[in-house]
Structures are given as C-alpha cells and as structure tokens.
Amino acid sequence: MSIQTEVLVIGGGATGAGIARDLAMRGLDVVVAERGGLASGTSGRSHGLLHSGARYAPADELGAEECIRENRILRDIAGHCIRDTGGFFVQLPEDDPEFFDEKLAACEGIGIEVEVLEDETARAEVPGLAPDAERVMKVPDGVVYPSRLVAANAASATDHGAEILTHAPVTDIRVEDGRATGATLGGDVDEDVEAEYVVNAAGTWAGECAALAGVGLEMRPTKGVMVSVDYPGLGPVLNRCRPPADGDIIVPHETQAVLGTTSIEVGDPDEFDEEHWEVQKMVEECAKMLPDVATSEILRTWWGVRPLYAPDEADRETMDGGEGDARGISRGFFLLDHDAEGAENFASIVGGKLTTYRMMAEATADHVCEAFGVDEPCRTAEENLPGVDDERRLDEFVAEYDARSPTDEDVLTAD
Ligand SMILES: Cc1cc2nc3c(=O)[nH]c(=O)nc-3n(C[C@H](O)[C@H](O)[C@H](O)COP(=O)(O)OP(=O)(O)OC[C@H]3O[C@@H](n4cnc5c(N)ncnc54)[C@H](O)[C@@H]3O)c2cc1C
Known part of the structure; x- marks a missing residue:
C-alpha cells in the first residue's frame, strides 16, 4: 500500500x-x-542569528526589509524558539568609520530600530567589550533556536x-x-x-x-564553521561593523558564545574537510571584539552548508567584480x-x-x-x-x- x-x-x-x-x-x-x-x-547547523536586517543594509535594502519584517513576526509567534537579545555593531580602529555611518543611515531609512550607544552604556551591557572599540550601534538582532x-x-x-x-x-x-x-x-x-x-x-x-x-x-554549496566557547552571560549579539567577512559575528547563548563563520565553496555538502584553521580564525577574529574568548574553553564546533542557488551566485560575482564572496x-x-x-x-x-x-x-x-x-x-x-x-x-x-x-x-x- x-x-x-x-x-x-x-x-x-x-x-x-x-x-x-x-x-x-x-x-x-x-x-x-x-x-x-x-x-x-x-x-540545525546554522549560526542561529535572528537577523534584524542591519547586516544587509545598505548593500541590499530589499533583503534587509525582509529580515526586519520576519524578525518582528517571529518575535510575535515563536516565543521560546527565539531570544530577544538585541545586537551590537561594533566599530574597531581598523574598521572604516564611513561604513558605520552608512549602515546607520541605511537602517534608519529602512525602519530598522537603531541607536548609537554612549561608550559607558555599551560597556555596561557588554563588560568584556574590546577596550579599543570606538563606536557601537544597537539593533534588534536576536537568537533563534532552530x-x-x-x-x-x-x-x-x-x-x-x-x-x-x-x-x-x-x-x-x-x-x-x-x-x-x-x-x-x-x-x-x-x-x-x-x-x-x-x-x-x-x-x-x-x-x-x-x-x-x-x-x-x-x-553552489558553501560551508561555514561555528565555534561555541564557554562564555556565560553575554547579552547581545555582537557583529563587527565592517563589510561581511570571516569571524564577524558572536551569538550569545545562556552559558556559551557561538563564534562564526566562514564561507568556503564545497563540492559535496556531505563530504568536505573540517579544517582546524577555520576554528582558529574564528577565535582570533572574534577576540578582537570580545578579547576573553581567546582564552575561553572551546566546547563545541560544527559546520553548516549554505543552500545557495548557483545562477544567483554567478550574478553576484559579476556584480561584485568577480571576487565571488558576496556575503554583504x-x-x-x-x-x-x-x-x-x-x-x-x-x-x-x-x-x-x-x-x-x-x-x-x-x-x-x-x-x-x-x-x-x-x-x-x-x-x-x-x-x-x-x-x-x-x-x-x-x-x-x-x-x-x-x-x-x-x-x-x-x-x-x-x-
Ligand atoms: C554556516 C551557516 C550559518 C548560517 N547562519 C544563519 C543565521 O545566523 N541566520 C539565518 O537566518 N540564516 C543562517 N544561515 C542560513 C540558513 O541556515 C539556511 O538558509 C536555512 O536553514 C535553510 O533551510 P532549509 O530548510 O531551506 O534547508 P535545510 O535545513 O538544509 O533543509 C533541507 C532538508 O532536506 C533534507 N534532504 C536532503 N535530501 C533529501 C532527500 N533525498 N530526501 C529527504 N530529505 C532530504 C536534508 O536532510 C535537510 O534536512 C546559515 C547557513 C550556514 C551554512
């Protein structure tokens, strides 16, 4: 039957x-x-960031609008499937200050709630924030438990x-x-x-x-690594305020912080190398925003593979000058x-x-x-x-x- x-x-x-x-x-x-x-x-193998859309503004207004709309809906309908933590975009000395200003203006234009925090307010929320962090804006990012x-x-x-x-x-x-x-x-x-x-x-x-x-x-599958370290009590999501790159997001869980990620093309989504340098790079990059993660115990690592549609990726390569890494x-x-x-x-x-x-x-x-x-x-x-x-x-x-x-x-x- x-x-x-x-x-x-x-x-x-x-x-x-x-x-x-x-x-x-x-x-x-x-x-x-x-x-x-x-x-x-x-x-079940993603970074678990409930995007506010701020990551994609100003490069992709439509994508950012979709994120903030769905972010608000999930806050309404999904209860304990998500955590409303808020998120920071953190500008470090080597980051272009104009990028911060552009993101701020784009978020405001799209209607993503955004606020530039006083230094002491940001440090009160994240006591472990890098001493050299120059500016922080707060956005409605969250955490999703897939x-x-x-x-x-x-x-x-x-x-x-x-x-x-x-x-x-x-x-x-x-x-x-x-x-x-x-x-x-x-x-x-x-x-x-x-x-x-x-x-x-x-x-x-x-x-x-x-x-x-x-x-x-x-x-065109691309793999990304996540590294979960022992770090209780991190409040908001931390995003590096620069064009998207390796190791620029830290997602808070109750007692852990999840560092990530990379974007590397793989031939077969079921067969790829899980490389140690990716793990090390996550720790090194994320420690620039939150220095203590450099010495935190690594508790878990896992990889996920993005479901990217090849014709679209080919268009992106044309659009971004052939670099082929259009994570922005x-x-x-x-x-x-x-x-x-x-x-x-x-x-x-x-x-x-x-x-x-x-x-x-x-x-x-x-x-x-x-x-x-x-x-x-x-x-x-x-x-x-x-x-x-x-x-x-x-x-x-x-x-x-x-x-x-x-x-x-x-x-x-x-x-
Ligand atoms: C490293 C990484 C980090 C990410 N971080 C984020 C993030 O922080 N926030 C965010 O919003 N998005 C993130 N994403 C993107 C997001 O995770 C994916 O876009 C989304 O989860 C895809 O969901 P899906 O249901 O389409 O695919 P999947 O979750 O992959 O579901 C497809 C399912 O099909 C099943 N399947 C395959 N073949 C068969 C078959 N022959 N028969 C039956 N079943 C089959 C698979 O087992 C799988 O469970 C991330 C992705 C990656 C790779």
Whole structure:
C-alpha cells in the first residue's frame, strides 16, 4: 500500500516544515519526507542569528526589509524558539568609520530600530567589550533556536493534519506524462508516496533531488564553521561593523558564545574537510571584539552548508567584480517551477535564510494553492506556533521529531 497525499514536501528543515504548516493550515493534505531527523540539514547547523536586517543594509535594502519584517513576526509567534537579545555593531580602529555611518543611515531609512550607544552604556551591557572599540550601534538582532523552531512548525502542521516522516530519504521522484505524481521513500519508511504536487525543499541538496525527477538545478554549496566557547552571560549579539567577512559575528547563548563563520565553496555538502584553521580564525577574529574568548574553553564546533542557488551566485560575482564572496548581499530565495522542464506540479524552493523561512514557505504555499485552486489566505504570521510559552513542551516536540541539532543543543532541556 502506498501513502496518498495532495502535496509531498521533500526536506524537513525550516523551509519544508514551514511549508507543511502553511499548506496544512490552508486545508491541504500534506506529507513531509525528511532523510534524517528534522532540522538535520542546514537549519540545525546554522549560526542561529535572528537577523534584524542591519547586516544587509545598505548593500541590499530589499533583503534587509525582509529580515526586519520576519524578525518582528517571529518575535510575535515563536516565543521560546527565539531570544530577544538585541545586537551590537561594533566599530574597531581598523574598521572604516564611513561604513558605520552608512549602515546607520541605511537602517534608519529602512525602519530598522537603531541607536548609537554612549561608550559607558555599551560597556555596561557588554563588560568584556574590546577596550579599543570606538563606536557601537544597537539593533534588534536576536537568537533563534532552530531545533525548537522547526519542531514547533512540524507540530503545528501535524495539528492541522499533516504527516511528518523522518528518516525517510526520497530515492526517486516519479514524473508521468510530464507531471510529478509521487516519490519512493527509503530508510525507516520504505514506501511509495502518491502525490498530486511535489515540493523540493531539500536545501543545499535540492539539485540532487531535482535530478531524481530529471530536472536540472545547480546549487553552489558553501560551508561555514561555528565555534561555541564557554562564555556565560553575554547579552547581545555582537557583529563587527565592517563589510561581511570571516569571524564577524558572536551569538550569545545562556552559558556559551557561538563564534562564526566562514564561507568556503564545497563540492559535496556531505563530504568536505573540517579544517582546524577555520576554528582558529574564528577565535582570533572574534577576540578582537570580545578579547576573553581567546582564552575561553572551546566546547563545541560544527559546520553548516549554505543552500545557495548557483545562477544567483554567478550574478553576484559579476556584480561584485568577480571576487565571488558576496556575503554583504542577502541570500535571497528562489521559487522555481519546473513545468517548463517537463515536470508539471513540481517546484523547488532554494536559497534564503533561517530568519526568512516563513516568508519562503508562504511564497511556496501561495504557488501550490494556486495549482489546487485554493484561495485560503496565509495565516502563519498571525497564529502562534504551538508550545511557545513552554520550553519543556517545545523540547518534547524536538524529541518527537528527532530535531535536536548542533546549533542549540546546549540550550535544549535534556532528553
Ligand atoms: C554556516 C551557516 C550559518 C548560517 N547562519 C544563519 C543565521 O545566523 N541566520 C539565518 O537566518 N540564516 C543562517 N544561515 C542560513 C540558513 O541556515 C539556511 O538558509 C536555512 O536553514 C535553510 O533551510 P532549509 O530548510 O531551506 O534547508 P535545510 O535545513 O538544509 O533543509 C533541507 C532538508 O532536506 C533534507 N534532504 C536532503 N535530501 C533529501 C532527500 N533525498 N530526501 C529527504 N530529505 C532530504 C536534508 O536532510 C535537510 O534536512 C546559515 C547557513 C550556514 C551554512
């Protein structure tokens, strides 16, 4: 017997779980197939910064606007999946003061709440701040706990009738008479799914997934390292106020500080070298903002791989003079309908950020609903995720969907 559904979503990261929630809330029948536990891809291996958009202003106004809009929505609906810490942008002596002024003006223009702090106010909030820090502006950055966020989206989807299958890798996608009709699942499930619509939300693995349906989709995965050190009580996120580069963000957890990150192209998102120099560089760079991290004990290191869409990256290289490292530009998302490539009712959603997962899910769900003639509006920005007032309940969801991941494993309550 095969599993029957209206929509099969491949991938149980933030995007896939968000799509399942959105579609199920609009009344569609949804199955999610995730090859590992939920959030076991990039979502659970990110830096966990809830962007305010200040990082992308002024280079990318649209990306910054998307971030601040979604940041505000998540503060409303996501409770203990996020932490409202605020963030600093710190100018050091070697940083261009004009960059600080431009960022400040761009944030004000976009409507991102920003304040230049008096030196003593900044040092009262972050006593360990580098003595030579010259200027600090405060923005509404925060921290996101992806294991909880993804699991809460899955729990909401389940409440609305969706089925979430973990350890269920998609090994084949069927296309019959130019139309996607289902997929084969291996792993613990080992069954066929018959679906009227297939959504590829496999992140950095989206190219491999599309190939299962005979569709070409080129991704350009880049790895980044995170280094978590023993550092209790850091208040805000610390960002270096310079054009984005290696080791310019410190994300506070309750007793740890997470240093990151790098951006290095890899051939295979499942097979790449985890290099010691990356770890050392994070400590060296981040210690320029917070000197004590140089001697703090390293407790955990992990790597994540960005789901970058290759044609977009090629455009960025052209735009930034061929340097090929356009981290200053936000990672916008792409919704690709594969109808023209001979696979009707098959779409892929790639790129984006953890911060903008809900918006990506909404765009995808709008597209799928159009195919089904469903005109229910999206409600994911208004309705709270389940369990958000109760950390234990959230962590039960994490256990239920096997969503415990490196980014926030120090924060989750024990199994
Ligand atoms: C180093 C790094 C730091 C980052 N930091 C931040 C940050 O601080 N803030 C921010 O907003 N964003 C950040 N990002 C970006 C963000 O993490 C990603 O854009 C986002 O998490 C992608 O989510 P996703 O659901 O699209 O992909 P994923 O989370 O990767 O989900 C795709 C899922 O598909 C599954 N899958 C793959 N193949 C199959 C198959 N054949 N069958 C079934 N399932 C399959 C995978 O196991 C995976 O779980 C960072 C990214 C990296 C790499």
